[in-house]
Amino acid sequence: MRSNVVRGCCLILFFWMCSASSQENVKLKPSITLGVVEFPPLVIKDPKSSRCHGEAIDASLALLTKLNYKVSVECMPPARLFERVKTGKVDLTINVRGTSALDNNVTFIENPFVDLSIVLMQNNRLSDVKSVSAIRGYDYLGIRQALIKEGFEFFDMATSSEAIHLFDVGRTSHLISYKQPYLFYIESFGSRLTDVVASERLTVPSYFAVSNYSAYRDELIDSLSLATSQNQNSTVIESYRDTKN
CATH class of the missing domain: 3.40.190.10 (Periplasmic binding protein-like II)
Structure with missing residues (x-):
């Protein structure tokens, strides 16, 4: 009788550890927000849903998913995007250097995203x-x-x-x-x-720009810097296009 109880407790402990391990694996996939502005044809806004789609989003999602991020995309006017970057509600965006409302609030990834x-x-x-x-x-x-x-x-x-x-x-x-x-x-x-x-x-080149107030700032900078530095092409967009051909 006692041995059955012990076995039962061991099984419960085993399943609890498996469940905890599974939850830990889920936690290892950070959820981040990519903020974009309408910029056709790279970012096109759907007038009915107000959602955005386009090659810049596709290329970003392909890279970030490969880096084990769960990504939500927010499409908004530039002024609102800049405010959300300042508060860390947007973790990552794409922009050129020299935008005064943005420069002091982000860290740019050195390898260009696309030339504009x-x-x-x-x-x-x-x-x-x-x-x-x-x-x-x-x-x-x-x-x-x-x-x-x-x-x-x-x-x-x-x-x-x-x-x-x-x-x-x-x-x-x-x-x-x-x-x-x-x-x-x-x-x-x-x-x-x-x-x-x-x-x-x-x-001018545009770049991934990581919010300095993002909870994942350091991790994003390290992973994106490493991934984009390995590109054979001069920009992220060009590398993405190569994978589609």
Whole structure:
């Protein structure tokens, strides 16, 4: 009788240890939040669900899942993203260096995510006007301040699509934008403007940016730095594309 009780206790202890071990394994997979902004075609926002999809998200999820992270994706305007990064509610995002609202609150992963071009578009039919549409919270690596010094008045919008649309309907004479979203907009919706001049101002790399207030800051920096340093290609996006071919 006593031996049966002992065996029963041993079995209970064994199953409890297995359960505890299983729970520990679950804990070993950290849950993090990737914050993104609309940036077509790399990040496209669904107008019905407000969720985002696109190659930048796919590439990020592929890498982070391989590194054993459970990832939730939040899609939001830049100003809200910057605030959530500051509080650690967003663990990781993708951006260029030189964004004043972000730089002091993140640590950039050295290997680039994707290269981006900044263009200044001009509607020649409004050549005597100095107004420019842009994304709120973006300083475009000093280009915003340079244009302000030249006498330009800025009309800031929440997203790249809204800024491009404002320019396309003739509400501003100029548009400062990253090239990829502008081309995507024109290819998707066409353009009302017939006399537009484009001036490419800058080509810059973007990077993974880890919130300095994330609970997983050090771990993310170490794992992403190691993983991206092993890329055969110059950017994370290029490496991801190679795996798809």
